[in-house]
Amino acid sequence: MNGANQSRVSEFLLLGLSRQPQQQQLLFLLFLIMYVATVLGNLLIVLAISADSCLHTPMYFFLSTLSFTDICFSSTTVPKMLANHILGIQTISFPGCLTQMYFLFEFTDMDNFFLAVMAYDRFVALCHPLHYSTEMTHQLCVLLVIGSWVTANLNVLLHTLLMAQLVFCADNVIPHFFCDITPLLKLSCSDTHLNEMMILTEGALMMVTPSVCILTSYIHITDAVLRVPSTDGKWKAFSTCGSHLAVVSLFYGTIFAVYFSPSSSHSAEKDTVATVLYTVVTPMLNPFIYSLRNRALKGALRKVTGRKTCSY
Template sequence: MEPRNQTSASEFILLGLSEKPEQETLLFSLFLCMYVVTVVGNLLIILAISSDSHLHTPMYFFLANLSLVDFCLATNTVPKMLVNIQTGSKSISYPCCLTQMYFFHFFGIMDSVLIAVMAYDRFVAICHPLHYATIVSLRVCVLLVGGPWVFSCFVSLIHTLLMARLVFCGTNELPHYFCDLTPLLRLSCTDTSVNQIFVLFVAGMVIATPLVCILASYARIIVAIVKVPSAGGRKKAFSTCSSHLSVVALFYGTTIGVYLCPSSVRTAVKEKASAVMYTAVTPMLNPFIYSLRNRDLNGALRKLVSKKIGSSS
């Protein structure tokens, strides 16, 4: 039976990562450093790829988009948490909460799909090198990136509209450091079955399906690498793919725990720890993972930094 004459919450209280005041200074310093590294690292990769014509290839085009998405994903959640810790005010208005939730899912879906797209790109480059330029053409690149942007916008909008119809008439304390969907659903005093079904449907599309495609791509890649006659060639191919697999393990390992595991095994602490991994840690590590073993990208970064230093001096 639907509740009547109830007023939905006009704001929520974000309880944050820890409710102990003595830990907030440490958390502020830690996440400020992580966010600065995330911003600088991802923006450097975008600038290096855009400024070096040798990097205007499909692989680096996808990497630039992933860096942009990682930057936006971290910016959507971490600065608000830092402001809340610094000011001591943990409130977030209802419209701002829905907006944050929208962009979190928008960039989170983009992240998942782009990682799968990059796995497909590596599969074609290693398994079909002679046909790579034909298969991964400019038109295909635009479709592989533009399609997910439109899809993410549509799915995130549905999530937000479904959430906007709910009523929050009990406590407005959210045991999280940003407005995530699953903690919000627990606070609602109306029926959330439609939301929960849509969550599982979307999770299957944007988490399980890309993960299966990635695993299938890398199974084919491993078979192709094993057939390479030279040990040096095998080592180079494994080195190229290992960085991508690191991202896959970090990102999907944590998102599956939040959105596909049964609610009986999930706790607020586990959800917050997983959220830190895919909203702060993974976006921070991606620039290092993709650049440390990539000579072309390292060279472009050195040229960019030296050019900036030369122009400033």
Template sequence: MERGNQSGISEFILLGLSDQPEQQRLLFFLFFLMYLITGLGNMLIILAIRTCSCLHTPMYFFLSNLSLGDICFTSTTIPKMLANHVAGNKTIPYAGCLTQIFFFIFFGAIESILLTVMAYDRYVAICVPLHYSMIMTPKVCVVLIVISWFGGFVTSLIHTVLLTRLSFCGHTEIPHFFCDLSPLLKLACSDTFINDLMVNTVGVLTVNIPFIVILISYTRIFVTVLKIPSTAGKWKAFSTCGSHLTVVSLFYGTIIGVYFSPTSTHTAQQDTATAVMYTVVTPMLNPFIYSLRNKDIKRALKMLFTRKPGLPL
């Protein structure tokens, strides 16, 4: 990667979230705690789904992959920030910065596609329930997961390769707590037209189109649910989608706010605060959102903690 850095810059400086020592210490413990909660919460979701046979369904198969993606997503940014604080060093090597961007985009794109896959799963389950088992076969589920991971890989590879073509002259301070694509492009002293073009083009494929597919899926779900005669039936159908809709709103709302709104309407501080939402807060909240109102998950977690060693769930 370093051969593509034509400016000779060997490292960047991550300004972080604050330059006040007291605030830095508070933020360190806060982010460390949120990182632990994120890892533990999502790991429990994965363990519950893997060990409980009643959760071996497409919906929970996708949810376990989403939880794995959330763990990896937060691990691309928070550990480096915490390590820099402990070492009293705000720098990140040029190659390390590109590597962080690669995996950040990789797991971010995976989450976007996975949320779309989960919306499609709910659409099939509610709108065409009689054909659900024929449509959402194990083979189809695996193919959808492969598409999610492959799509994330191609997206991140495109952006990372294009970044290696840029030159950076003098300014190496990134007003962020991790290497993000948008602030890094602003530091480049060479033409970023192709990079900006690909941000919009690839962004449409990995964010806008999935978001539109989710909207279409839930519009059809809403219309179908309204036709259910009983109130109890309507509530049951809506309750299976409520958690997913909450996660979608948090994830896409912040992503679109940072990357697809006019740059003149927000500051670097606002971008950073919004980035904290989708890089730290949303992955931390996902396990709680999916488990608090989900009786199957709560039952599986209870059995996971109370079962005797060696006994199946």
């Protein structure tokens, strides 16, 4: 279809998660609670690690960076949805839509890279403990964070510029609570083959490479844990690694299901549930998964909240 002979869309209509008033009220309250929990949980981790010099190590540096990223990640979509509900507004401008999409996928990529970096950090600490201090230097940690940020921005910039070239004609209704790339491509009256090809090649490479690094790291970590003579030590290690892998699996599983699965398997309801899991639930779970089993971090959190604790 030739979009040049039709009126172009200047704004989109976000339908949200439900059209039923009672469900909307319940979902508003649920998402508000999850967003507050995400911000407070991750913010406490950042403050605890910053305030305690004992936690100024590579592992906690990456954890605080992940927590800060999760705050930004969740803030790209949930506040807009909550504001739309309160104000009764469902529209978003085309530039605003592209901006939201840009920052959403920037922080998605950064989460993706930081999870891989943290898995590598644990691999070095558990499998090569004698070389940990010489391998995981301060300079390397900073370079990994900067490299993740630069790579994420370049990747997202490519997809955003390709999206900006598309023409949107009559239909402007997005059956979602934020501007996601999949429903936007369906609304375009331009040829979207290049966009889809880049998602399935370059975009997939950006997701597959870190996930393979995480899987490889945890295979070596599991092998190292199996050599631990203590049964309690093995159980604690497997319990911790299992909880980490559960969140990682949730994060990658939902992303691959939404963006890299055959189009015939897609539906608006399934895609919405999957995106809620990786954009809202995963950032909320990360503080609990990475801190509740960590005695040093729990001690630092008690100090931040004013509760006296013994040294660890």
